[in-house]
Amino acid sequence: MASVRSFDCDVLVIGGGIVGLSTAYALTRAAPGTRVTVLEKEAGPARHQTGRNSGVIHSGIYYRPGSLKARFAVRGAAEMVKFCAEYGIDHEVTGKLIVATGRDELPRLHALVQRGRENGIPVRELGPAQIGEYEPEVRGLAAIHVGTTGICDYRAVADRLARAADADVRCGEEVEAIDRRPWGVAVRTVSGTVVRARALVNCAGLHCDRVARLAGDDPQMRIVPFRGEYYDLARPELVRGLVYPVPDPAFPFLGVHLTRGVDGGVHVGPNAVPALAREGYDWSVVRPAELAATLSWPGSWRIARRHWRYGAGELHRSLSRRAFTGAVRRLLPQVTEEDLRPAPAGVRAQAVLRDGTLVDDFLIREAPRTVHVLNAPSPAATASLPIGREVARRVLAALAAESETWGGAVRGTAAGPRRP
Known part of the structure; x- marks a missing residue:
């Protein structure tokens, strides 16, 4: 029988992005100890993903x-x-415009x-003249103002969560093997470290489907990476806050938008193009094994057939700054190619089902432990x-059910936990 002391921790979280750290934070607050x-x-x-986005606090309108x-x-x-106010993290509730140009x-x-309105979000409808009250340089036929949208520094939020979570956060530890048994879970990292836990949480983002398979589960989806390319606006005075186009409901991306950040600069983008690696932040990053895995997934080809026109436009804007500028000028006519300076890109971990469905909602699945x-x-x-x-609620419920089943004792094999 393995005692509680046989485990290195109660819950092991894989992934130190904002979702993994928020889960650790929630666990230690919901169940101290x-x-x-x-x-x-x-x-x-x-x-x-956490440190490579536009820093928007989304309202939930979409x-x-x-x-x-x-x-x-x-x-x-x-x-x-x-949270940002409590911990002194740079943030601002700016509101945003969603502008129709056609x-x-x-x-x-x-x-x-x-x-x-169905989601309980304050929305104000605007005509062309009223758009100028918020954004004098923006042009459109109509717009809506969403008052609860804001901006913050998500990397600073993640750093604060890591310190506030009362958890053992270990960086530089890539998981290479997972052994899940009736007694618990053991994980081995590339460095040879083995961590034994009563339960496992997979928040691995761009690699979450791979981690699920390491655990012995079929996630029934694959991560297809899409790169979002950004520019910085050389004349940030042209934009006061946040300006978005009306999104295309057929595709789960919001289109090229303008975002004034907490540092005062204005981010322009992103587009959405296929990445040639899970962490393919530019066209030069190609990982053949990851690319082959994407191309071998039937859903990838079904996406291509279904959305090839949209994808061709995104590729064109990726390869041509003139085309990208044209997309921006629909909202902000004064922008020129010289106003756009390349900025770091991000990669979105998009779950795709076998039939080519782009998963639109958050997807959380449970398996034993x-x-x-x-x-x-x-x-x-x-x-x-x-x-x-x-996520913490689900993990704690599973641990409570286990404790009830075993009369409060954590049981394992006579030899105790095995190494993966």
Whole structure:
């Protein structure tokens, strides 16, 4: 029989992005005394999706009422503002404009007004003259103002969560093997470290499907990476706050937008192009094994057939600054090619089903002693605090059920936990 002391921790979280750290934070607050270890393969937390986005605190206006995205984003936006204020993290509630520049976009804009109201979000409808009250240099036929949108520094949020979580956060520890047994879970990292835990949480982001398979589970999806390329605006005075186009409902990306950050600069982008590696932050980064895995997934080809026109436009804007500038000029006519300076790109971990469906909502699945977070794209950073609580609730419920089954004792084989 293995005693509690045989385990290095109660819950092992794989992934030190904002969702993994929020889960650790929620676990130690919901159940004080719970021993939590976080394994992050990079030298520090928040090096990928968390630290490579536009820093927007999303309101939740885009998301289907009742979905996890809608519920968690609305709740998470308010909680993120409160968290930043409590810990002195740079943030601002700026509001944002969603602007229709063509008549064909007006019905979609009106649908967003209704969706926002269904989600409990304050929305104000604007005509062309009223757009100028908020953004004098922006042009459009109509717009809506969403008052609860804001900005913050998500890398700073992740750093604070790592310190506040009362967890053992270990960086530079990439997971290479997982052994899940009736007694618990043992994980081996590339460095040879073995960590034994009663339960496992997979928050590995761009690698979450791989980690699920290491644990012996079929995630029934694959991560298909999409790179989002950004520019910085050389004349940030042209934009006061946040300006977005009306999104295309057929694709889960918001289109090229303008975002004034907490540092005063203005981010322009992103587009959405296929990345040639899970961490392919420019066209020169190619990892043949990862690319082959993407191309061998049937859903990837079905996406290509279904959305090839949209994808061709995104590729064109990636390869041509003139084309990218043209997309920006629909919102901000004064922009020139010289105004756009290349900025670091991000990669979105998009879950794709076998039939080519782009998973639109957060996707959380449970297995014995394990919770997998398999789709957490934007607005995951905004919604990270409620997502963390939801994942923590599921893990703690599983541990409570185990304790009840075994009469409060954690049991294992006579020899105790085995190394992977």
